[in-house]
Amino acid sequence: MDITTEQSAFRADLLSGKTAIVTGASRGIGAAIAHRLCESGANVVLCSRSAESVAQIADTLQSKGYVTYAMAANISEKADVEALIEKTLDQFSQIDILVNNAGITRDMLLMRLKDEDWDAVLQTNLTGTMYCTRAVLRPLIRQKSGRIINISSVVGLVGNAGQANYAAAKAGIIGFTKATAKEVATRGITVNAIAPGFITTDMTAQIPEEHQKQLLELIPLREFGHPEDVADAVCFLASDAARYITGQILQVDGGMVM
């Protein structure tokens, strides 16, 4: 995706001195999150499976004067996740914010859903989120502070025909967020999730135009969200303004689910 020049709602020093990891940062919502975190003053480590596309986003951000580091990592592989955390600590000596954004869809009605499409979606969206969160806990607990922000979906709250695998993974992220929030609250770490509605990215571009029109009718604000809408919510949850919020699911959906 193109990195927009839209004005950020946040001060440049909101997250200054903080180091953030954003998974799935090579396009769409993840790229927008990386951009907003940079604008807010954070050093940002971007990862995705494709070294080339994630490096391209990181280079664009660097050319604007931001501090970034790009790395190929498949979050569904434990060894890749461990390397991601190790490399981040090598580069920046600390981790303050983890944004578990990487995700995939393999849509199909349940009767025809292949085992491998169930497994792939659960392994990436849910197990990958667990791998990254578990790996980052030790450094966060050591420094007695940290912010973990998981990207779920409204589909995890209300379900969606043809997305049993995706809905199960995204609902799993909600339970995972609350359980982890309870485990680490006394360590100064907050864990929250964002449940976006329909956001215009490559993921939603696959939805047929006719279905998109029907979906628009379900959105009280009558427009699809932009990746930056999710990114702004991430920056809020990562900031001191959200210090007293944990275990919550923040919907960014134009009122689609209420």
Ligand SMILES: NC(=O)c1ccc[n+]([C@@H]2O[C@H](COP(=O)([O-])OP(=O)(O)OC[C@H]3O[C@@H](n4cnc5c(N)ncnc54)[C@H](OP(=O)(O)O)[C@@H]3O)[C@@H](O)[C@H]2O)c1
């Ligand atoms: N768009 C929406 O309307 C919407 C709504 C609700 C929730 N969400 C959630 O928001 C997140 C981002 O969605 P999006 O619309 O921006 O999707 P997208 O445009 O398809 O981007 C997905 C990103 O995740 C990366 N990725 C996929 N599998 C990965 C893996 N195993 N390891 C590391 N990176 C991986 C992709 O890069 P590579 O292909 O290079 O790995 C890409 O950077 C997802 O979790 C999605 O479920 C989106």
